[in-house]
Every structure is written in structure tokens, then in C-alpha cells.
Amino acid sequence: xxVVSQHPSRVICKSGTSVKIECRSLDFQATTMFWYxxxxxxxxxxxxxxxxxxKATYEQGVEKDKFxxxxxxxxxxxxxxxxxxxxxxxxYICSASPGRTGNTEAFFGQGTRLTVV
Amino acid sequence: xxxxxxxxxxxxxxxxxxxxxxxxxxxxxxxxxLFWYKQPPSGELVFLIRRNSFxxxxxxxxxxxxxxxxxxxxxxxxxxxxxxxxxxVYFCALGFSGSARQLTFGSGTQLTVLP
Numbered sequence: 001x002x003v004v005s006q007h008p009s010r011v012i013c014k015s016g017t018s019v020k021i022e023c024r025s026l027d028f029q030a031t032t033m034f035w036y037x038x039x040x041x042x043x044x045x046x047x048x049x050x051x052x053x054x055k056a057t058y059e060q061g062v063e064k065d066k067f068x069x070x071x072x073x074x075x076x077x078x079x080x081x082x083x084x085x086x087x088x089x090x091x092y093i094c095s096a097s098p099g100r101t102g103n104t105e106a107f108f109g110q111g112t113r114l115t116v117v
Numbered sequence: 118x119x120x121x122x123x124x125x126x127x128x129x130x131x132x133x134x135x136x137x138x139x140x141x142x143x144x145x146x147x148x149x150x151l152f153w154y155k156q157p158p159s160g161e162l163v164f165l166i167r168r169n170s171f172x173x174x175x176x177x178x179x180x181x182x183x184x185x186x187x188x189x190x191x192x193x194x195x196x197x198x199x200x201x202x203x204x205x206v207y208f209c210a211l212g213f214s215g216s217a218r219q220l221t222f223g224s225g226t227q228l229t230v231l232p
Contacts, residue, residue: 034219043208044162044222091160097218105150105217108162 003027004096006109013084013116021079021112023094029074030096034106035067038091047092050077084116119144121211121223129229130199138194138226140209146170150212151192152220153183157205165207167217168192199230 003026013019023033032051036044048064050056050071058064066088068080077096081088091113095106120143130136142151153165166176168185176183180197196203206225213219 032218041227043224044220046213046219046221049219093160093162095218095220105152105167105212106219108154108164110161113160 002098002107004030004094004107004109006094006112008112009110010113011115013114015085015116016083018080018082019084019114021081021092021094021114023077023079023096023109025075025096025098025107028096028098030077030098031074032097032106033071033077034095034097035069035077035079036093036095038093038111040091044093047079081114084114086116089114089116119211119213119221121209121221123207123209123223123226125226126224127227127229129231131231132201133198134230135195135197136199136228136230138196138207138209138228140192140194140223142190142192142209142211144190144211146215148215150215150217151185152210152212153192153194154208154210155205156208156225162208165194196228199228201230201232204228204230 005024007022035047037047038044046059047062048056048058050069052071052074056069071077093111094109097106122141149170151168155163182195184193206227208225209223210220
């Protein structure tokens with residue numbers, strides 16, 4: 001149980017285009033999903049928290065207009081990198097949590113490696 | 118403020134050696150959650166352990182063991198008789214503001230096990 005699927009696993013896009021990354025909870029309903037970003041050889045940094053049916057909460061320094069998050073259903077959250085540039089190239093990974101209480105942990109997807117050329 | 122420090126950036130050992138990865142954390146929460154994850158070159162995060170702040174019992178799982186000491190705010194991870202397949206980046210993480218869902222990660226330790 002507690003499987004989170006992220007798609008695509010790898011994507012290469014041209015500078016200026018937008019790319020959408022999907023995060024799905026396969027066997028549970030995820031009231032909350034989290035998006036992290038990892039630059040090469042660095043740690044994971046939380047970008048935003050998305051709650052089903054409401055606007056995402058972005059961490060300081062994350063451009064909400066560049067990284068659009070939609071959590072329209074209890075099993076799917078999407079991250080759209082708009083007008084991507086080479087500096088957006090990174091590893092993006094989501095996590096999903098089945099509960100609303102603090103002691104409910106989140107489960108990670110496989111990650112998406114984005115390369116902007 | 119929350120912080121997780123993994124002072125060891127890279128560690129290299131020869132197969133069958135024991136190795137300990139250090140993790141020191143800072144939090145003002147009285148209830149908190151600590152995690153260890155393994156990240157192989159493919160990138161996915163492999164969950165290893167979760168520990169609650171009110172449970173200081175050490176844990177052993179096969180070749181893996183964890184030493185949680187609240188007095189020193191440390192949560193160290195030991196691999197006994199290391200194997201080449203253990204080569205990966207290991208992250209220690211702390212649940213944000215008493216949550217187990219939203220995590221603050223350490224900078225990671227790259228472990229290389231040589232044959």
C-alpha cells in the first residue's frame with residue numbers, strides 16, 4: 001500500500017515551453033501533497049504544499065506564477081513549470097499524505113528529472 | 118527554526134566495513150519525527166526508518182541500526198558489514214513543525230562502498 005506514482009520520470013523540453021508533472025496516489029486518497037526540488041548533488045527543498053480543493057502554499061522564494069500547482073482531486077496533483085529555462089533543470093519529487101493529522105507521514109513518488117535545453 | 122545537519126558530505130569504505138552516518142537536528146518542537154532515506158543513482162527516495170521523539174529506543178533492522186539520542190539531538194545510522202549495493206546518498210530528515218508529512222532534509226551523505 002501507500003504507492004505514489006509520478007509521471008514522467010524524465011522530460012527534456014525546450015526553453016520557453018511549459019511542462020507538466022503529475023503526482024498520483026494509487027491506493028489512498030491524498031488530502032495533502034508536497035512538491036520538492038533537488039539540484040544536482042544537493043538536498044531536497046520543499047517548494048510548496050497543496051491541499052485538495054484549495055490553493056497551494058508556496059515556500060519563500062518559490063515563484064508561484066512559474067510553478068503552478070493544481071490539486072483538483074484526492075489522488076492527483078500536478079506541477080506545471082511554465083516558460084521553462086535551463087536554470088529550472090532539476091529533479092522534482094512529490095510526496096502524498098493520506099491523513100490530515102500531523103503524525104501521518106507522506107510517501108514519495110519516484111521523481112521527475114527535468115532538463116531544459 | 119528547524120535544521121538538520123549531516124556533516125559528512127562523502128564517505129568511502131571498503132566492503133564489509135561498518136560505517137556510521139551522522140545526523141544532528143535542531144527543533145523547538147517537543148513532538149517531532151525523524152527519518153532516514155536512501156537515494157540511489159536512479160533518484161527515488163527509499164524510506165528506511167521513522168522515529169518519533171518520544172521513542173528513544175534504538176532500532177535494528179538486519180544490517181541497519183539507528184541510534185537516537187535526544188540529549189545530543191542526534192539520530193545516527195550505522196550499516197554493519199557494508200555492501201556495494203549500499204552505495205547511495207543517504208538523507209536524514211526532520212518533520213516540519215511537529216508534522217511527519219512535511220520534511221526538512223539534511224544535505225545528505227554520499228556513501229561509496231568499494232569492492
